Amino acid sequence: MSLTAFASLADLTLSLYPDFSWLSSLVETATGWVGLVIIFAYSFLIAFALPGVSEIVLAAPLDLGLPYSAKLAVIILVSGAGKAAGSVFAFHIGRQTKESGYVERALERLPVDVMGWTERKAVQIAQNWGFAGLAAALCVPGFPDTLSIYAFSVLEDDYLKFAAATFVGSCGRLVVTVIGIEAALAFL
Structure with missing residues (x-):
């Protein structure tokens, strides 16, 4: 696998979100075991x-003294x-915001029923798929996962299951990305 492919993805992200380019650059240049702390903090x-x-x-570009696949596994974990x-x-x-009611009251003043639509969709996914739905939603590369996290946070109340679903989905997303990039590179 080529780091150039990952760097291209990083450049695309930087062009979309220039205000946080310094943080993305910090991740892109993270080396050694300290780099893992940077990756954890960024994530x-x-x-x-x-x-x-x-x-x-x-x-x-972590240099951990590990084989490439082991280094990749450590980064993902x-x-x-x-x-x-x-x-x-x-x-x-999300739980505190839901209990305060402030966000709901602000959204109710909008001419479009944002709360109703969002809640219906999120409730539908949560009811049909539960925490597996959250994990699956987080496996989609390139999609901002903050939206999924907050949507599920107002519907569920189990911190441990929520953390586990997020961990599985986040790791799954990176694995899907690696597989996709390796497949693309195989055809080049």
Whole structure:
């Protein structure tokens, strides 16, 4: 696999979200074991606050003294753990926001029924698929996962299952990305 493919993905993301390019650049240049801390922190932040996609972590040129596949597995697991931790934080914020009612009251003043549509769709996914639906939604590369995390946070109330679903979905997303890039490179 070529790091050029990951760098291209990172460049695309940077062009979409230039305000956070310094953070993405930090991830792209993260080296050594300290780089894992940077990947964890980036994944934590992207779960609840930052725009962009989490696949950038795959571009980190970590030199861990491990075989390539083991290094990739460590990056995926650390990123998944960071995203799970960040999602629990987002989950808590979502629960508090729902209980306060402030967001609901603000959205009710809009001419379009945003709350009704969002809640119907999120409830439908949650009822049909539960936490597996959250994990599956998070497996879609390139899609900002903050939306899925917050949508599910107002519907569910189990922190541990929420964190587990986010971990599985986040790791799955990176695995799908790696498989997709490797498949594309095989045809070049």
